[in-house]
Amino acid sequence: MAAQVLTPVEEALKAYLSRLSEALKPLPAEEVPVPEGALGRVLAEDVVAPVDLPPFNRAVMDGYAVRAEDTFGAKPDKPARLKLVGRVAAGQASPGLKIGPGECAEVATGAALPEGANAVVRAEYARADSDSGVVEVYMPVSPGESVDEAGRDVKAGQAALERGRLLRAPDIALLLALGLRSVKVFRRPKVGVLAIGSELVNVSEEPGPGQIRDVDRPMIMLMAMELGAEPVDLGIAPDDAGAIREVLLRGLEACDVVLTTGGASVGRADLAVEAIRGLEGAEVIVHRVAMRPGRPVALALARGKPIIALPGPPAACFLAFQVFARPVLLKLMGVREGLEPIWPTVRARLARRVPSKVGFTDLVRVRLLRGPSGGLIAEPLAARGAGIISSLARANGILAIPGELDVLEEGEEVEVLLLSCPELAEVHA
Numbered sequence: 004m005a006a007q008v009l010t011p012v013e014e015a016l017k018a019y020l021s022r023l024s025e026a027l028k029p030l031p032a033e034e035v036p037v038p039e040g041a042l043g044r045v046l047a048e049d050v051v052a053p054v055d056l057p058p059f060n061r062a063v064m065d066g067y068a069v070r071a072e073d074t075f076g077a078k079p080d081k082p083a084r085l086k087l088v089g090r091v092a093a094g095q096a097s098p099g100l101k102i103g104p105g106e107c108a109e110v111a112t113g114a115a116l117p118e119g120a121n122a123v124v125r126a127e128y129a130r131a132d133s134d135s136g137v138v139e140v141y142m143p144v145s146p147g148e149s150v151d152e153a154g155r156d157v158k159a160g161q162a163a164l165e166r167g168r169l170l171r172a173p174d175i176a177l178l179l180a181l182g183l184r185s186v187k188v189f190r191r192p193k194v195g196v197l198a199i200g201s202e203l204v205n206v207s208e209e210p211g212p213g214q215i216r217d218v219d220r221p222m223i224m225l226m227a228m229e230l231g232a233e234p235v236d237l238g239i240a241p242d243d244a245g246a247i248r249e250v251l252l253r254g255l256e257a258c259d260v261v262l263t264t265g266g267a268s269v270g271r272a273d274l275a276v277e278a279i280r281g282l283e284g285a286e287v288i289v290h291r292v293a294m295r296p297g298r299p300v301a302l303a304l305a306r307g308k309p310i311i312a313l314p315g316p317p318a319a320c321f322l323a324f325q326v327f328a329r330p331v332l333l334k335l336m337g338v339r340e341g342l343e344p345i346w347p348t349v350r351a352r353l354a355r356r357v358p359s360k361v362g363f364t365d366l367v368r369v370r371l372l373r374g375p376s377g378g379l380i381a382e383p384l385a386a387r388g389a390g391i392i393s394s395l396a397r398a399n400g401i402l403a404i405p406g407e408l409d410v411l412e413e414g415e416e417v418e419v420l421l422l423s424c425p426e427l428a429e430v431h432a
Contacts, residue, residue: 009293011406012364016327019302020334022288026307029337030190030259037184038175043231044188045337050164052181055154060116064149067107067129067138068120074143082139087131091117107138116150123149157181167339169231189337194227195254196220197237199247199266199275200315205239218392219264219320223313226324232332242266247278255306259335262328265315275312279303293406295363296389297323316389322366322401347421349400351379357411359404368398369419381419398422
């Protein structure tokens with residue numbers, strides 16, 4: 004039997020995204036309310052600021068609004084003496100109040116600066132005499148000091164947020180600050196998820212002899228939802244290529260992309276790929292990749308829509324989704340290149356030696372710990388099997404060993420992809 008040709012991970016993803024360039028055009032736009040419907044959505048157009056932000060010059064400290072030039076040369080033993088002509092509280096208008104030469108007004112944090120003022124002296128650097136109405140200033144300030152000028156954050160007419168941006172909570176806060184109550188976003192892609200395997204039952208059922216609960220399908224649906232897509236449950240198909248193909252056809256009718264889990268094993272009939280190839284006009288672009296775990300991945304196109312066959316073992320399924328399905332879904336969502344959420348990384352020292360296999364990208368689950376000197380330590384998990392679910396729950400990072408290496412030594416500095424922002428445990432010497 005001829006040796007299988009495995010496609011390197013980066014080459015596989017590049018080839019797939021290139022072939023899907025037409026299929027991965029963003030979906031139609033729709034208008035959603037802010038804040039209720041905007042979180043996790045992708046902007047379909049630039050958001051142009053209708054107003055300046057902040058809308059007026061405002062104090063960023065409690066103190067005294069002054070003309071900066073009136074404070075030049077002020078010292079503790081020779082303070083500038085200014086006449087107090089008014090007070091402005093936060094949220095209060097001060098019509099008619101104007102600061103002239105040698106004058107000042109008391110202001111609260113967030114208060115609008117009176118006309119004529121161009122700086123704020125912090126309260127601790129000044130002292131007011133209530134009897135004389137004079138404020139002594141003990142330190143000079145420069146123009147603009149302790150002041151947020153109108154439009155300093157965002158100027159009216161400026162693009163505040165760009166098309167193709169995945170909206171997070173701070174982005175929505177900016178939309179609200181600009182007074183926007185609706186925004187145009189791309190429609191969420193519908194992601195059909197089909198589990199393959201005659202041994203599988205729904206998690207709500209009690210498995211019989213030889214049966215196991217299907218955890219891949221709910222896991223992948225949650226991952227798609229977390230990313231910002233809309234998962235569609237296509238259920239479980241038995242180990243029969245014809246039955247799988249029927250569900251794939253339904254999925255392609257109702258969804259924008261279809262993901263399958265299982266039915267793609269190296270050691271038995273590759274039912275997922277057999278079913279895909281039986282679809283009219285289907286094209287399997289990549290079949291099996293040089294990745295551990297996750298080798299039996301298939302990247303396909305049918306009826307102008309992506310189909311990705313993920314491995315059945317949960318750890319392999321999870322990692323293959325991150326590597327191949329995640330970038331496809333982000334493009335379908337309309338996330339623009341350069342604006343996509345990055346997979347955060349940290350530098351850490353390996354706690355022990357890790358052997359690898361040349362020719363494969365080895366994805367090693369690790370537990371990040373805080374070392375005694377404050378640096379991070381990456382502890383490879385002993386259970387590296389593709390089906391070890393608990394290893395995903397215990398891991399908070401992934402170490403990707405390139406295909407040209409056969410080992411990483413203990414103490415070596417490595418880059419770890421974060422699966423979460425963990426509370427790092429202490430490592431004791």
